[in-house]
Amino acid sequence: xxxxxxxxxxxxNLRLTKTVTIRKGRKDVKLGFLEFYNIESGAVELVNVxxxxxxxxxxxxxxxxxxxGMISTNHAVSKxxxxxxxxxxxxxxxxxxxxxxxx
Numbered sequence: 001x002x003x004x005x006x007x008x009x010x011x012x013n014l015r016l017t018k019t020v021t022i023r024k025g026r027k028d029v030k031l032g033f034l035e036f037y038n039i040e041s042g043a044v045e046l047v048n049v050x051x052x053x054x055x056x057x058x059x060x061x062x063x064x065x066x067x068x069g070m071i072s073t074n075h076a077v078s079k080x081x082x083x084x085x086x087x088x089x090x091x092x093x094x095x096x097x098x099x100x101x102x103x
Contacts, residue, residue, distance in 0.1 A: 001033060001034070001035055002029060002030060002032075002033070002034045002035070002049075003034060003035040003036070003037055004021065004023070004029075004034065004035075004036055004037070004096075005036075005037050005039045006021070006036050006037065006038060006039065007038075007039060007040070008038060008039070008040040008041065010069070011036060011038040011041075011043065011045070013069060014036060014045050014047070014100055015045075015100065017067065017069070018067065018068065018069060019067045019097060019098060019099065019100075020064050020065075020067040020068040020095060020096065020097050020098075021068060021096045021098070022057075022060065022064070022065075022068050022076065022080065022093050022094070022095055022096075023093060023094045023096065024080070024083075024084040024087055024091055024092075024093055024094075025091075025092060025093070025094065026054050026092060026094055027052075027094040027096070029049060029052050029094065029096050030049065030052075031049050031050065031051075031052065032048065032049060033046060033047070033048060033049070033101075034046075034047050034048075034049050034096075034098065035047075045100060045101075046100075046101040047098040047099060047100050047101060048098060048099050048101055049096055049097070049098045050097050050098060050099060051095075051096070051097040052094060052095070052096055052097075053094070053095040053097075054092060054093070054094055054095075055092070055093065055095065056089065056090055056091065056092055056093070057073060057076060057077065057080075057087065057088070057089050057090070057091050057092075057093050058073055058089035058090065060073070060076065060093065060095055064095050064097070067097075073089055077089060
């Protein structure tokens with residue numbers, strides 16, 4: 001089973017508004033089931049990956065940014081820099097769109 005890690009705050013947003021996660025680089029994520037792991041508590045949420053796209057951060061749509069909790073590309077850089085200190089608008093990223101699997 002493929003998996004990705006999320007911070008406590010991002011993990012908590014899974015059941016609220018989060019339906020996209022943006023990751024630095026080209027991540028080998030396949031369509032289908034994926035487990036998100038909460039890095040603080042170890043809790044797990046199962047999602048269904050519906051789309052995987054690759055582009056520079058500056059080309060991510062405003063809708064995708066919003067569904068990952070960001071309001072602009074500048075906000076994305078300021079938020080993502082805590083995980084990826086060298087990220088810029090020119091950095092290649094992976095946009096993963098998903099739906100939560102309700103238990």
